[in-house]
Amino acid sequence: MSEHILIAGATGLVGFAAMKHFAEKGYKVTALSRRKPFETFGATHIPLDLTDRDACAEAMSGMGDVTRLVYAALHEKPGLVAGWLEADQIETNRRMLENLFDPLEKSAPGLRHVSLLQGTKAYGAHVRPIAVPARENRDEMKEQPNFYWEQEDYIRAKQQGRDWRWTIFRPQIIFGFSLGAAMNLIPAIGVYGALLKEEGKPLAFPGGRGSVLEAVDADLLAEAMAWAGARRDAGNEIFNVTNGDVFVWRNVWPAIADALGMEAGPDAPLSLGKEMPNRAEAWDAIRTRYNLAAPDIDSFVGESFHYADFTMAYGAERETPAAIVSTVALRRAGFGTVIDTEEMFRKYFRLFQEKRLLPPA
Template sequence: MSTAIVTGATGITGTAVVGALTNSPDFTEVYTLSRSQKSTPHPKVKHATLDLQTSADEMSQSLSHIPPVTHIFFCAYLADPDEAEAARINGSMLSNFLEALIKSGQTKELRRIILTCGLKQFGVHLGQPKNPMREDDDPSLFWLEQEDRPPNFYYTQQRILEKAAKDAGNKWTWTVTYPQDVIGFAKANFMNLATSIGLYAAVSKELEGSKLIFPGNKINYLAFNCWTSAKIHAEFCLWASNSSNAANQRFIVINGDTQSWQDLWPRLAARFGCTVPEHMFPSDDGSGKEAYPGFESNSMKLHPRPPVSEVDAKLGLKGEFKQSEVNCQIDLQKWAKRPDVVKAWERLRDRYGLDQTAWDSATWDFLSFLLGRNYSNVASMSKARKMGWHGYADTWDEFQRTFKELEEAKMLPPVADLKGSHS
């Protein structure tokens, strides 16, 4: 039988991993680690408070009561706007944690470590990638480490993990996952995609006219993207933890479908009882630089060279890839501060007893980035499929399921009432 440690156990990916492990008959004990709040109670789960920013010696003391485990799922990370600082912080967190495990004896029976990273591996935050992204892409695309590129903490962590396995005499193996724009829910975790989209839709329904205007741009609306359900990612991690094919391998992990806002947005509007404007993009070129009437727009240029430009000549498109941009015809951060929007939220909050923290912690900047990109983000699951993974999730179904969880947690109003309400 197997036992596990999960770091970042109360985050969105960590919560889902804990759920998958507790539902698995193969795992008898799950030790969850987080800096503050406890994991969801379960007979298999034992929780410990651990600050990954402390030294290896301090962490080893916190871990001393945990017996040796067979698996470790590292789902923790700490965001920082300075990429170099993010690499330093997250690299230290992982290296000190691994050292602490050795000091406190947890690695004696260790078989595998699963490290959660993301599609920033391919520079999707820097601009247009080569589509579809694949694990066997040109090294200059898979490891974007050209002199003018910012550091990437995923690269730092993966090298630390590989070195640790080698230093241990390869007595244990590793697997790295790359999910994209994760859809999921975690109690008291308000920094997620579904919460912000749900709040935008619910407040739009409460406003006069009940129009659900796409805040981004027409290019993004018609582009194609892939998402990752936290649940399907957790199931993949469970599969990878015991699959010999997954040893010392890196995997893109997405739902398995390719989606677009042109399909999702009308569904979102229908779910929340809104209408989609007949002419949603007044800008002639669809760039989103022109504000939607009555609102303010915002624009941001990304890295001077989009990732795909590293192989433009190989693609027969030398010099054709221009600097990518994020353009929103509605500036969501300013939208959320408008008096009419704030009053609409407060009405919903008071009517349904909603959690004010959901609104205060909504990540409008992150949502703006996702809706305002002027390029597609499509990834391939071929490698995982060939190695035996057959999981699949429908992206819209995962949004629906997560919205329902947010309603039950009092972070979103109940959609049944919204549809019957009149602004």
């Protein structure tokens, strides 16, 4: 049977990577998002607001041959972190999935697989120290309200008695290619670095007393989704997914600085979420000077300056608890792709430079 992959959230980190992966493999791909992706790689793009139930019903009526859904759409609120605990953010994300999937399931009798995203907030990483390493189906914090549980319960209920399968992925900090995403640290760090470089300054580390973390390359995550969709024994399972190593921000900072053509500087704590929006005119001057294709600072970075503050532990005077998850379940199931996190940083900064979204190194 020929495959038709439907990607929801195609301008986000995961959706963009999944669209690229499947389209370059020659699959028929339909990409959904409110904004048009930076590139489509031959995929068909349909502009769609998933909060509009009628628009979703109309769009899904023409998706009768869809075989796989990658659901990577996400609603985040301004300021990002506070919204993770707010009821309306949870409700909106639940409703977006329902708006899309209710009509899709009715229209696509050949549906075989659904990929759904969660993350380490499933273990309460945003509100408490988590078990190290956190394991699937053992260390969840289901007493903490989270749209993950709303979406997971919905998909589990829908799947009862059906032939299609689902797989839930829980990545750690995701890095990849996207513009205006809520949680993409590559443009956030890139803009911060470009502003310092123009002033003749080194790349100072703006965070606080962080700890050991794990990253995941969005391309690796897309490969994992493709793998799961092709294997029945990966269906109806939950998998943590990471690059396969760990990192500490200060330890990778010299490599990041080098990728930007800079020297690593001393610690200089700074809330990027508060300060960087004030540098919009300076970023515009850099865009002009280097003839960049990058948009204005808000459209380019989205809410990711706030995410940088969170992940880099800005303001933390003590070392924050380690956030490490076990990927044993994924490895035992047969997915073994890994990437060195330092190489991943270099890869994405180089890509943003090649696309003229950041100044050349």
